[in-house]
Amino acid sequence: MCSLRSRVLRPNTLYATVALENSVLQGEYYLASHTLMSSLHGLIHGFIMGSSVTFEDNIASMFFIRRMVHYFHNSLVSNSDLDSSTCSNVKKDGYLRFILEDPSNHLFSFEDSGDLKALFSLFGLAVFMNVLDKRTYRPYIEAGEPLSPDAIAQLQEYDRNTIPYPERRHCAYTRGLARELMIWFCGTYIINDLEDDSEVPHNLLSAFVVHIAVTMVQYKRQAAKHNKYSCCTPEAFEEQVSMSLMGIVEVDAEIEYHYQLEMLDDDDIPDLAMWYLDRVTITLAETPTQLHGRDEDYMLKGTNEADRLFFRGYHRGFKSPTKANARRLERKKI
Amino acid sequence: MAHMKSKFCSRQAPYSTNFVSCRETDHEPHCIEEKNKDMTILHWHDLATENAVQGWKLVPHGFGAVLEASTGKQWVIVVNTGSDASNFLPNFESVSPTNRAEIPMEAIVLHEGIKL
Numbered sequence: 148m149c150s151l152r153s154r155v156l157r158p159n160t161l162y163a164t165v166a167l168e169n170s171v172l173q174g175e176y177y178l179a180s181h182t183l184m185s186s187l188h189g190l191i192h193g194f195i196m197g198s199s200v201t202f203e204d205n206i207a208s209m210f211f212i213r214r215m216v217h218y219f220h221n222s223l224v225s226n227s228d229l230d231s232s233t234c235s236n237v238k239k240d241g242y243l244r245f246i247l248e249d250p251s252n253h254l255f256s257f258e259d260s261g262d263l264k265a266l267f268s269l270f271g272l273a274v275f276m277n278v279l280d281k282r283t284y285r286p287y288i289e290a291g292e293p294l295s296p297d298a299i300a301q302l303q304e305y306d307r308n309t310i311p312y313p314e315r316r317h318c319a320y321t322r323g324l325a326r327e328l329m330i331w332f333c334g335t336y337i338i339n340d341l342e343d344d345s346e347v348p349h350n351l352l353s354a355f356v357v358h359i360a361v362t363m364v365q366y367k368r369q370a371a372k373h374n375k376y377s378c379c380t381p382e383a384f385e386e387q388v389s390m391s392l393m394g395i396v397e398v399d400a401e402i403e404y405h406y407q408l409e410m411l412d413d414d415d416i417p418d419l420a421m422w423y424l425d426r427v428t429i430t431l432a433e434t435p436t437q438l439h440g441r442d443e444d445y446m447l448k449g450t451n452e453a454d455r456l457f458f459r460g461y462h463r464g465f466k467s468p469t470k471a472n473a474r475r476l477e478r479k480k481i
Numbered sequence: 482m483a484h485m486k487s488k489f490c491s492r493q494a495p496y497s498t499n500f501v502s503c504r505e506t507d508h509e510p511h512c513i514e515e516k517n518k519d520m521t522i523l524h525w526h527d528l529a530t531e532n533a534v535q536g537w538k539l540v541p542h543g544f545g546a547v548l549e550a551s552t553g554k555q556w557v558i559v560v561n562t563g564s565d566a567s568n569f570l571p572n573f574e575s576v577s578p579t580n581r582a583e584i585p586m587e588a589i590v591l592h593e594g595i596k597l
Contacts, residue, residue, distance in 0.1 A: 153549035154557055154589055155496065160545070161537045161560045166482070166529035170553020172591065173487065176523040176544035177497040188564045190543030196569050201539040202484070206522050208542035210515065211499040217509045218502035253498045272543075317511035366566045373571045416571075420564035 158182050159189030161200075178211050180219075180253045181261065183268040188419050190272070191363055194279045195370050197377030209280055212272045213321045219269065220324040222254055224331045257336055257429045264424050266332060267355045273325035274356055274395055275363070276318050277453060278387045282309040284379040305460025306390070306453045312461060316446065319454045322395060323445030334432065341426045353400035355421055360388050361407045362417040369416055393452035482533040487524035496545070499523075529555065536575035550591040558588045 156162060158179075164172065178186060190208065193201040255262040277283045286298035287307045301307040310318075329352055338347040364385050371381045379387075392401050450458070491500050506512050523544075527535070539562060540546045548557060562568050 152592060153547060154559075154591060156540055156546045156548065156559060157561065158540060158543055158545040159562045160540050161562050162540070162546075162548075163537045163558045164482075164527070164529070164535045165556040165558075166531055166533040167554040167556060167590070168531050170529050170555050170593075171551040172527040172529070172555055173489075173549045173551045174525050174527065175489075175491070175547045176540070176542075177491075177494065177547065178499040178544060179496040180498040182545060186543035186545075188543075189540060189562070192562060192566070192569065193539055193541050193543070195566075196539075196573070200537075200569055200573055200575070201541045204541065206542055206544075208544060211503070214502045214506050214512065215498060217506040217512060218498075221506065221509070252495055253501055313511070313514045317514070320511050369566065369570055375570075416565075416567045418565045418567075 158185040159192065176206070178208070178215065180215070180255065180269075181265055183265040183272070187268040187271050187359070190279055191359075191366065191419060194281075195363070195366050195377060196375055199375055207280070209272075209276050209318070212269075212276060213317055216269060216273055216321045216325050216328070219254075219266075220328050224328055260424055260427050260429070263338070263427065263429055266328075267352060267424070270325050270329050270352065271356060271359050273322050273449075274451075275359070275388070275391055276321070277310065278363075278384070278391050280310065281378045283387060283453075284383055285309040301460065301465050304456070305465055306456045307460055307465055315454065315457060319449040319451075320446050322449030322451065323447065324449070326395070326448050327445070337430050337432050339428045339430065341428055347427055350397075350399070351423070351427075353396055353403070355424070356392070356396055357400050357404045357407065358421050359419065360392060360404055361411065362419050364388055364408060365411055365413070365415065365417040366419070368413055372413075387453065390452035390456075394455065395449070395451050482527060482529040482535050485526050485528065486522075487526050489524040491523050494547070526551075529553075534576075537573075538575070548591060550593045552593050554593065555591050556588060557591055558586055560586050 186208075197203065255266055257263060257266075272279075283306075285308055286294060286302040287309055288294055288298050298307075333352070338351060339345065340347055364381075367381045367384045370377070389404075392404055396404075491497065491503075493500050507516060529535075537560075
């Protein structure tokens with residue numbers, strides 16, 4: 148045992164404290180780019196197990212995830228100037244101040260599979276951003292008003308929840324950026340198998356996302372079986388996971404997700420790790436891809452099925468379709 | 482033991498990508514809408530009287546944490562959770578000292594005025 152004044156804990160760490168005398172402990176949370184896989188695991192553990200394992204406070208970590216996706220997209224895709232001799236990205240015009248500090252602190256060099264795991268995890272966090280946010284499962288009501296049947300109907304029909312409209316748009320936009328970040332990665336780097344040096348097909352990312360989706364659903368079902376409910380039912384969670392994949396991953400990956408879900412053994416306690424990611428090496432492609440996406444495309448490309456329902460509802464003023472039909476019928480009678 | 486909000490803002494540290502990314506993306510589409518977001522939310526204080534115990538807690542929301550003794554002395558016991566849900570299922574005893582006995586633990590005394 149050692150003695151010191153401060154201690155840095157990695158994400159996804161359990162800790163306990165014992166006060167040896169009257170004391171004040173000052174704490175600060177952080178997110179680090181190189182430990183994003185631990186962050187993804189920690190977020191899933193905390194969301195599914197809820198207050199039985201973690202603090203129930205109202206910090207929206209997704210705010211920081213959104214900003215990190217912007218940051219990596221800016222650094223790697225929008226402003227990328229690839230220096231192939233060092234196999235890393237260095238921006239030379241000095242626009243971003245991080246270059247004046249130490250860029251290696253935060254950016255990925257992809258010299259080992261750790262950076263690949265972190266990048267895939269960042270994409271996973273962007274895809275499941277709304278799924279792992281408690282506000283997604285709460286019906287929208289005006290402040291001070293009681294919960295009405297209309298609010299519940301709007302949640303079911305339009306996915307209208309307590310995440311405000313501007314934030315909802317930002318989530319979709321961020322997913323679009325994250326998708327382009329992954330397209331950039333797949334065009335710039337080649338992933339090889341560590342053992343036989345053969346090229347790994349690029350559906351490794353889809354396999355990763357599907358694996359996380361399936362294990363999360365399995366985890367949630369298991370937790371419910373042991374009476375750990377946190378903020379939503381397994382059915383609501385499963386529906387959100389399914390909607391988060393529609394329109395974001397390829398159709399093949401969606402089919403694979405539903406296939407794997409059917410084959411699940413509900414008695415297994417899942418492991419969120421994907422061992423295959425440890426067995427790859429990453430090399431720079433001979434002709435790296437340069438992408439220059441347009442702002443309006445990001446929103447479109449990052450809109451999943453839940454967002455589509457929500458934006459449709461927003462443009463209709465969240466009128467219940469059943470009520471609208473009833474009104475139309477009444478008008479016809481008149 | 483009391484857990485309370487702090488008024489300190491996030492600070493730049495070699496590991497905090499959240500700080501750098503927030504600073505560098507303020508002008509981006511949709512980020513302007515979030516410009517006045519409360520940045521003190523990542524800070525807190527734990528006030529403890531002698532012999533107070535806080536059971537096992539996971540650092541929330543996928544964050545990492547930095548703990549620093551402002552005054553007094555505390556033991557901090559740490560376990561890396563990993564990816565396995567069997568750490569928490571079928572049951573998890575947050576106050577049992579032997580709960581995590583099968584996983585290597587690390588114990589540190591945080592002490593005011595001592596730095597490494």
